[in-house]
Amino acid sequence: MSERGSIMLRAATPSAGRLAPSVLSGIASGFSAIALLACSAWLIARAAEQPPVLYLSVAVVGVRAFALGRAVFRYLERLTGHDASFRQLAAIRTGVFERMLPVAPDGLAGARRGDLLARFVDDVDELQNVPLRVVQPLVSAAIVLIAAIVGVALLAPASAVAVLACLVLGIGLTLLAQSFASARAQRELAPLRGDLQAAVLEHVQSVDVLVAFDAAEGSRARIERLGDRLARATRSRIMAAGAASAAMTAIGGFAVAGSLAAAAPLLEDGRIGGPAFAVLALVPLAIAEVAAAIPLAATAWRQARTSAARVESAVPEQVPAGVPVPPVEPADPPPAGAPPAISLRGLRASWPAVAEAVAGDGDPADAATTRNGPPAASGTALVQVDLDLVPGECALLRGPSGAGKTTLAHVLVRFLDYDGSYRLGGVEASELDPDALRRIVGLVEQRPWLFDESVRQNLLFANDAATDDDLLDALERVGLRDWVAERGGLDAPVGERGSLVSGGQAQRIALARATLAGFPVLVLDEPTANVDAAQASALMHDLVAAARGAGRTVLVISHAPVDDRLIDRTLAIAEGRLDGRSTT
């Protein structure tokens, strides 16, 4: 069994060919830094012997060339490194997305929680740091360090041993201190930070109530107590983190002392000259500077590994039980056009068990998100559902929250698998290709997703053959024609996640989109759940009236009542049980 996250990490690492330019530039830049100091030291020590100036000219050229080279190669390293990591990003994203498709949407962890979404996308993006901040600096630094130490060894083996010992000890201590600090951060700080953040959030959101009940001071005192505890807990983590940076700072001085002390006897015996001795004494400073990249890469590696593990567990590799798998040889779907009769018998279904989030091992903010989110809604199972939907009828499905309404909606569009029977025009739904079924049965979700584009683009993607007149007709039907005209027509933006439109308008746009796609059967899942009570009944009326057009079969799911005149039949679901067999 491979380590969690390793698949993602491998996918995030570019091929050697793609990495080569940045690794080579990194090596050249690190080598220039060391050579600059070595050349300068040699130049000065040799000059002190007052040779003819001619003997110095190579060193003078070297000093100037390496000074220029260090800056130029560093610039190239950053540029090529970013290019390689951006190139990899496209591969990472399409890879993750292809991994998501077979299990999406209900097999994805956190699919039903908006706040985890941004986190997930951030995690995927974090993976682009693997080449840029981990692989490339590590490979470059390792090669430069080995070459530098070999170079030192050629002059004075004992110095090389001393420098190597300092490096190993210093880097080892740094990594140790870092991992202690990050383990501590996860174990103790993340929960405290989460508690503090939750207390602050609650205080801000209920400040009027707290003031009105004279409870603000108590709440503030609690926040301060939590802040004090967090500060105390942070101190020991900082001690460790500080030790890491102290160790890296000390390395240079200690390596210099070690190298110098080891080379001194050679100088005394006359086995090396003054210039070589100066090089041996000074070069460890530059070597330590190059070595500083290693702990930084380790930190970046730890973060990337956490993200990779989270991405992998959010997107399970195997399709979890409860998520439909397309049949190998799909049956022919019932003819499109007229809505087929729908018949559910003895249907059972439940949400797949999906890990909601993995605890990270570095970034305390992650654990905080996990901790303070609402408990993962496991979704309600359907126990026994019998339902007939006659072509063209409009049925209202009512029931308290948690009765299984959304579960049923997801079964109908095959986001969720089922046991029992779900027939569509006489064909068992599990024998159909889910994509083909979804051309017949459409869903308007409780929180429809509007893309951050114009109204036109949001409608067109349902049916890219639609003309502007078609779009305006669809908007007219959902009562948005005037609104769109006020906003300057179809090119009006809807904002990020529909932030420029109200909840009710978003629902109307989503319905217009669904009518444009021409689904013969349409499921509306709680269209007024996120709308002010005052507007809810008007919105529901408009939506149901618009959905009913064109002989469509409509199933409206709502916990609130709907005008009887619009509804042919009302069904009640409770605790996963529904008897909606047609009486006719």
Added chain:
Amino acid sequence: MKPLDPRLIRRSRAARRFLLVGGALALLQTAATIGLAYALASLVANLIEGERMSQAWPLLVLLVASASVRALAAWSWELVGSAGAMRVKQELRRDLLESIESAPAGVPGFSSGRTTTLLGPGLDALDAYFGSYLPQLVLTVVSTPILIAVAWAADPLSGLVFVIVLPLIPLFMALIGMATAGVQRRQYDSLGTLSHGFLEVVGGLSTLIVFGRARRQVERIGAITDDFRKRTMAVLRVTFLSGFTLEFAASLSVAIVAVSIGFRLVWGEIDLLPGLFVLILAPDIFLPVRNVGAAFHASSAGVAASDDAFELIAAAEERAAADVGAARGERVADAASGVSLVGASVRRGGVVVIDGVDLVARPGDVVAVTGPSGIGKSSLFAGLLGFAPMGGEVLVDGEPPGAAARASIAWAPQGATLSGGTVTSNVRLGAEHADPAFAQRAMRLAAVGLDPETPVGHGGTGLSGGQAQRVAIARALHRALATRATVVLLDEPTSAQDPAHEAAIAAGLRELAEDGCLVLVATHRAGVVAAADRTLDLAGAHV
């Protein structure tokens, strides 16, 4: 961007202390740097000139000691920086929370989303500001001039080179910054869009699946990402120039110094010791400036956060001052208890929303406040609570609206606004030490019908809307029963209740009134209006 916000220093004692301790640490670190360079240069020079290692050990000790002190200083920086960030955060958090309390109806311009972002990730950005940016800034200010002076003393010509090159760095950076400001902004925008495009596809995945458009996104993601890569790389080519300048200036001046020292050594114009000393010192002269440049981006979030914080504090003060100016109604010590309004008006966001409201209501009364939604029922309650400025004559238990009047008011807001804990802990909010019998009675009157120990999640999760609403009513009734708050304001208390619960709650309100409370209930439910003694219709008071 200002490198250091003077308001932060003025306002925060912790920030001032951080700068003082940091300055001392910077001196120590500078001394250690000089010690290390001196020890190393002397060792090399002396040994080359024939001194034996056995005689040189004091210098070796100085070298190791300097390196250790430098490490110790680095360690202390971490402690001081993080502790400073922690303390400044705590100070700012306290100030911010106090400001938010002074304007319970909301600070203009600060939605609760913006406020919580500021109090959470916003303040956390100060970690990077105090942890990496400010230390380097202090170090630059303290250490750079000292090191240059020391280098000058050792070799005036090299000192001159540093004096000339060093100011060129900020100059070049400023020039490049000016030239690339627009380009850089585009870069951040496009980096933002880069993740945004993917976020859209992932977030809208179920929608895409419903419309059969998911699979074709694979190619699109690749194409979009690649397109952004090309555009971003074009920008980065320019942006990285500023890093290049720093790097180049630093290594070039090392080269210039090394070569000039080399030639002067040949000509015998300088000794080996000062030559080596300046050479070793040279990179350290440029290091802090380079680090400031590197930490610059980390700091900008922190500066933005402190800017935001001061803006919120100022906005809250302004709001509080504006409301004080509108205070009305003289305190009448022997006035009858209850609420009396004569020509009362309420302003919200500077706009008068209701005007000309008259009402005299005494303990024992149940008054239904009616009118279509949006008419200003909630605004009237906010005014009585002192959360929104009122005009006209307004007395609550003989006091004008404000903290004193608030002591007489028990309020159930339109949204339940429960906190994490249990049903009981919510009901007893603000009167935690009262007789438990009050809580039992309040829950009975509000028909809560839940186990008192039922856990309640943050924001009332775990309860249904109707249950949460009844708990919020019980919380208000508990305050009325357990404290001397006899004016009970209920805002749409039964909007999520079925008829049975509504009737029970209406009966509970009657019982409370008979106990000597005045109940004002904003409602549009006929059942509640029927249970009231009379009705205050705001339809005519709307502006």
